[in-house]
Amino acid sequence: MPPTTNRRVLLRSRPVGEPKPSDFEIVDVPAPAPCDGEVLCRTIYLSLDPYMRGRMSDRKSYTPSVEIGQPMVGGTVSEVIDSRHPGFEAGDFVLGYGGWQSHHIARAGASPGPFGPLKLDPRAAPISTALGVLGMPGMTAYVGLLDLGQPKSGETVVVSAAAGAVGSIVGQLAKIKGCRAVGVAGSQAKCDYVVKELGFDACVSYRSPDLFAVLRDACPKGIDVYFDNVGGDVFNAVLRLVNPFARIPICGLISQYNATDMPPGPNLAPVLFNRLTLRGFIVSDHVDRMPAFLADTAGWLREGRLKYREDVVEGLDQAPRAFIGLLRGENLGKMLVRVGPDPTRA
Numbered sequence: 001m002p003p004t005t006n007r008r009v010l011l012r013s014r015p016v017g018e019p020k021p022s023d024f025e026i027v028d029v030p031a032p033a034p035c036d037g038e039v040l041c042r043t044i045y046l047s048l049d050p051y052m053r054g055r056m057s058d059r060k061s062y063t064p065s066v067e068i069g070q071p072m073v074g075g076t077v078s079e080v081i082d083s084r085h086p087g088f089e090a091g092d093f094v095l096g097y098g099g100w101q102s103h104h105i106a107r108a109g110a111s112p113g114p115f116g117p118l119k120l121d122p123r124a125a126p127i128s129t130a131l132g133v134l135g136m137p138g139m140t141a142y143v144g145l146l147d148l149g150q151p152k153s154g155e156t157v158v159v160s161a162a163a164g165a166v167g168s169i170v171g172q173l174a175k176i177k178g179c180r181a182v183g184v185a186g187s188q189a190k191c192d193y194v195v196k197e198l199g200f201d202a203c204v205s206y207r208s209p210d211l212f213a214v215l216r217d218a219c220p221k222g223i224d225v226y227f228d229n230v231g232g233d234v235f236n237a238v239l240r241l242v243n244p245f246a247r248i249p250i251c252g253l254i255s256q257y258n259a260t261d262m263p264p265g266p267n268l269a270p271v272l273f274n275r276l277t278l279r280g281f282i283v284s285d286h287v288d289r290m291p292a293f294l295a296d297t298a299g300w301l302r303e304g305r306l307k308y309r310e311d312v313v314e315g316l317d318q319a320p321r322a323f324i325g326l327l328r329g330e331n332l333g334k335m336l337v338r339v340g341p342d343p344t345r346a
């Protein structure tokens with residue numbers, strides 16, 4: 001039976017500061033029908049990611065904002081339920097960019113982003129991992145740390161938002177490369193998780209009264225690579241501890257995504273004195289690294305050298321609250337919404 005309705009979460013207003021539930025609107029519209037060359041997809045998992053906060057504002061960025069009244073954008077893992085494309089059939093699982101809705105139309109070969117639509121093999125890995133450890137966040141960790149951070153055995157790698165989707169992989173890759181991995185996270189529970197379960201060497205809370213002192217104790221040989229997910233105070237503390245020629249891949253600035261004014265910048269004197277390399281990067285510029293990323297990461301997962309966690313909330317209607325929680329740090333691991341049943345999990 002084809003679906004009759006499509007549930008969507010629209011952007012109702014541009015948030016000022018932290019997003020509120022009233023910035024979103026949940027509506028039911030008639031379900032779309034595929035034309036030739038298209039497939040109709042039922043969303044199973046929706047990825048919630050910090051970059052979506054930028055899409056809600058009309059500030060200039062590297063991609064366009066969501067228009068008011070339009071569905072929020074986002075990566076999805078879906079089941080094909082009707083296909084008018086010879087390459088897909090009902091029952092296939094696909095990675096795409098369906099957005100915050102229960103159904104969407106995908107056009108194979110005309111994908112809106114570099115990550116979809118792509119057929120997934122549920123026997124190779126749980127399909128949800130295509131949005132996390134084997135998807136965009138995992139590849140961000142891989143490219144940012146290995147290509148830009150260039151970690152060498154014996155060096156110290158620090159990563160912020162260490163218990164999250166990207167950071168949890170960065171620290172484990174640092175260990176695989178023979179480095180000392182030090183996390184920075186928002187709570188003792190998250191620090192315990194990354195040290196005891198993921199094998200980081202140390203982790204400090206950025207809520208410590210003296211962040212510089214605890215970070216200095218955790219990095220007795222200084223810092224050679226800082227994978228920055230947050231900017232702000234953590235970046236400032238790290239800069240005082242960097243070694244000459246350290247590399248700093250600038251991945252994200254989540255501490256300022258809800259800011260209404262730009263915070264004052266860090267003191268960049270250590271950048272000069274230590275001849276640092278700071279490099280901002282957007283993972284979608286590095287699609288050529290996808291085959292190596294998938295081969296390496298799938299291998300490390302099989303060997304048990306890489307672990308991951310997913311924080312799954314149930315139901316599309318919960319997406320706004322879960323997204324607000326993600327920006328507050330309430331997630332542990334990759335934040336996902338289960339929009340519909342996952343037939344690959346009993």
Ligand SMILES: NC(=O)c1ccc[n+]([C@@H]2O[C@H](COP(=O)([O-])OP(=O)(O)OC[C@H]3O[C@@H](n4cnc5c(N)ncnc54)[C@H](OP(=O)(O)O)[C@@H]3O)[C@@H](O)[C@H]2O)c1
Pocket residue numbers: 049050051136137140161162163164165166167184185186187190206229230250251252253254255256281282283284326327328329330331332333334335
């Ligand atoms: N450059 C790229 O192409 C690219 C691609 C993907 C992601 N990113 C960036 O990577 C970062 C992590 O993304 P993710 O998907 O892995 O999310 P995530 O880490 O799973 O979730 C976000 C985490 O950020 C932390 N956080 C929130 N506010 C903070 C603050 N004021 N100061 C410090 N930490 C704060 C929270 O953890 P705590 O409890 O520890 O505070 C929260 O759990 C984000 O900045 C994102 O924009 C960039």
